Amino acid sequence: MASPALLLSVFLGFIAFFFITVSADPDMLQDLCVADLSSGIKVNGFPCKDAAKVTSLDFFSQGIANPGLTNNTFRALVTGANVMTIPGLNTLGVSMARIDYAPGGLNPPHIHPRATEIVYVLEGTLDVGFLTTANRLISQSLKKGDVFAFPKGLVHFQKNNGRVPAAVIAAFNSQLPGTQSLGATLFGSTPPVPDEILSQAFQTTPRIVKNIKSRFQPKN
DSSP states (O other): OOOHHHHHHHHHHHHHHHHHHSOSSOOOSSSOOOBOTTOOOOBSBOOBOOGGGOOGGGGOOOTTSSOOOOOSTTSEEEEEESTTTOGGGTTTOOEEEEEEEOTTOEEEEEEOTTOOEEEEEEESOEEEEEEOTTOOEEEEEEOTTOEEEEOTTOOEEEEOOSSSOEEEEEEESSSSOOOEEHHHHHHSOSSOOOHHHHHHHTTSOHHHHHHHHHHTSOOO
């Protein structure tokens, strides 16, 4: 049986090929365009940093090397490795993330409006799934070494139903895939979605909607 290191190398090679040929972001028009995150100019992406000031650190990160803290409401944490932390990814159409899950941890239903996602399980087991626009659930149980893909823009989730921590490395074909968590988006927006809209949409009462909203308010 192939070693986990070999499987991870094959996985990374696959996503590199996939994202080069199926990038969701516009094609680059130069060798590099390191993001100038401090610029006040607004464009589709980020303006380019002065090429003379570009260094290797613009393309480097250790941010997903270690497990993230999962002592939060959902007992899971997403640590991004995108253009906001690796400015050299600007215009390259790729990014990654590490997701850590405590036992019982959940990455709640959400979408990535700008990217397809593919995950490689580093450790533990997960129950994952996505929903099609025909309201069909496509689900799978994953173990260490498994790979699963979530199509762009579709609602999806991951849940650690095991007794030990789990972790995945995720890759996206966008420098900044964006994330909309359904619960937080609908019940924690600013300004808030009117109670009567949500109560009618979810076939419930405004009182219940108010109660749910209270759970998504920022904690002091």
